[in-house]
Amino acid sequence: MAVDYKALKNGGFMRQVQKNRFSLRLKVVGGNLTSSQLQTITDVAEKYGDGHVHLTSRQGVEIPFIKLDDVEDVKQALKDGGVDTGVCGPRVRTVTACQGSAICPSGCIDTYPLAQKISDHYFGVELPHKFKFGITGCMNNCLKAEENDIGIKGGYSISFDKDACTLCGVCVAACREDAISIEDGNLKLEEGKCNHCGRCVKSCPFEAWQGESGYIVSFGGTFGNMIARGKEITPIVKDDETLIQVSDAALAFFAEHANPSERFRVAIERAGWDELTSKINAVIE
């Protein structure tokens, strides 16, 4: 019987150089695995692989050297241990995330629940080509938001409480955009210079700066054969519901405008950034 390599690939089994051996991609959301999932992966790699795993460039795990005859047994063993298989091919891939505000002091958003929500919504959805979401908690950009088809970066919309401020000057030094100054005993913010990094909020010893979490979204990033940085074309997104609507609009645009095997970026360049921007902004307003 002929082997359906395409079906195997769609299910995360990727053909190796070695005959009848497959590297199995697992589903990982936001780079998090429980210790019991790791134990399951260990057991499968030892029993069905060659005892090693590969950590991918996008926080995934692959178990190489799976034999064709073992594919169904491997799927079952993983399923029993609470581990799902991943996807390859023209669809929404692993959603990556940094640790975000739940763990990291720099974080402006809670990245992991958001990664789960995005993954639940979109993981495996079929499109003209691969499609990647990446979520990073702050301007430090550890998760490289702009290399993704849709990049999500945490930021703060800031506000200032004059009564709490002692004019100590810490925020003036912490701001890297030179947006804050103290003149004649008054603190001055040039809002046009603010990049939503939230360093004023994080550094203030008196909680005089407050930050409202939001998402800075970039579109059309790709970092493979073609290298292009995702662009911000919308105002900061304030809530999950709007973010999902924005993502829906972007995926619909991709499905409508892209030729088969064409990345989001190429489709945007042909159909026009203005067209995408108007579709996205229609959702936000």
Add this chain to the structure above:
Amino acid sequence: MENYNIDEYADITDVVCPMTFVKAKIALEELDDGQIISIKMNAGEPVQNVPRSIKDEGHQIIKLLHNEDETYQLIVKKVEDE
């Protein structure tokens, strides 16, 4: 609080995070309640994080002074634990 007399000086420009805060904390432990210390620190990460961490320890931040050589002097009043 614009008028203050500095009792002690510390310099944390020779260490990097997380030793910046550790060194500042040790310097503060040497002080008596109400004494004032001037802590010299570098721009960037130290000035973003150390003042907030010192405040979280219960001490009072008085002022941050910008030196001409791109370092800062953080003026802190020691507040003894209850």
